[in-house]
Amino acid sequence: MxxxxxxxxxxxxxxxxxxxxxxxxxxxxxxxxxxxxxxxxxxxxxxxxxxxxxxxxxxxxxxxxxxxxGDRLETLRSSGRAQTLLSRVRPALAALRDELSSAAYLTFYEDGEIRVAEIVDGPRAPRVDLWVGFEDAGHATALGKSVLRELDEEARREYLSRHHLADLTPRTITDPPELLRRLDTSPIAPAVTDMEEYALGTVCVAVPVYSGGTLGSLGVSLRADGRARLEDVGALLLPTAERVTRSLSLSI
CATH class of the missing domain: 1.10.10.10 (Winged helix-like DNA-binding domain superfamily/Winged helix DNA-binding domain)
Structure with missing residues (x-):
């Protein structure tokens, strides 16, 4: 038949x-x-x-x-809403990529994990090879450290109790007290950096953003020879982060 x-x-x-x-x-x-x-x-x-x-x-x-x-319909609705919100901020991330010749990243802290929501890259602004997922590398990335810096003390302790600080490169900070000390004394705060702690040959800088009450981070990655630009790049990220936060906080 x-x-x-x-x-x-x-x-x-x-x-x-x-x-x-x-x-x-x-x-x-x-x-x-x-x-x-x-x-x-x-x-x-x-x-x-x-x-x-x-x-x-x-x-x-x-x-x-x-x-x-059922719950699956709510999941579809939530996913659609998330995509609508992201569509609002992709132009800002693309402008950042083009201005800095760097891949731009957006993450959110959801259900106790730091997750990548969006990456905007290009031929002249390649993304970092995410060889270790961000959920297991929050301590080693500027994006993850930006989130950790904004969390209160209790939330930080809870996060660190669930995540082993893996030694991803010789520069990775694997001691929790030392990690927190550096977060609290970042010389370019509220921006934080990753100085080849996630991947050798790559440095990153990130600043906090919010989607309503959800904490996140906005950052860019550069080749290691661009480390002298990090402070200036961090300053440039702040106004973009403010625009992203306003866009993400608008109701649909």
Whole structure:
């Protein structure tokens, strides 16, 4: 037998959307029979679609037998919102890249981890080879250290208790007290630097940004022979960081 025809598949998708739309009107959930009536779908079809949607996380079945929208839809909504926010700041990161001939990076501190949200690079501004994930290298990158510098003492201790300060290069700071001392005495604060601590041959500088109440950092990477520029680059980052923070804090 041949594969199901296109219209049949499209029809199934349309019926599933109708169920989701009907479900969205019931914050406390609705039983399958009610959803079938509201969508004018056969009960057997409704049950079949609901089982599939529950299995994939788009719908959640309650203990009383009702159905509500599932967590996966919220994840999609949140991801879409995040992409919309990032689209607002990419031009600022691209301008920074072009002005400094350096790759530009944006990170956020989410769920106790420092994560890269965006990298804007180019042929004349290549990104650093992220050979170790930022979640395991916050102590060795300017972007990670910028976040750590802004955290309060309790949050710093909690982060350091969960992360081994791996020796990534001969210049990496692996002693927590020494790391915190250097963060608190950065000569170009609020900017902080990475002096070949993450990757030999590369230096970085970063400053803090915020997306609403979420802390993050904005930074650029340079070849090691550009270390003399770091203080000036840090000063240039600050007004861009302010613009990024304003853009990220706007409601959609």
């Amino acid at each position: 041949g594969a199901p025809s296109g219209p049949t598949l499209i029809g199934s998708v349309q019926r599933a959307f109708r169920l989701l739309e009907a479900m969205s009107a019931h914050d406390n959930g609705a039983p399958a029979k009610q959803l079938a009536r509201e969508t004018d779908l056969p009960l057997a079809t409704t049950y079949h679609l609901l089982r599939t949607l529950v299995h994939d996380g788009y719908v959640r079945k309650l203990d009383d037998g009702g159905f509500v929208l």
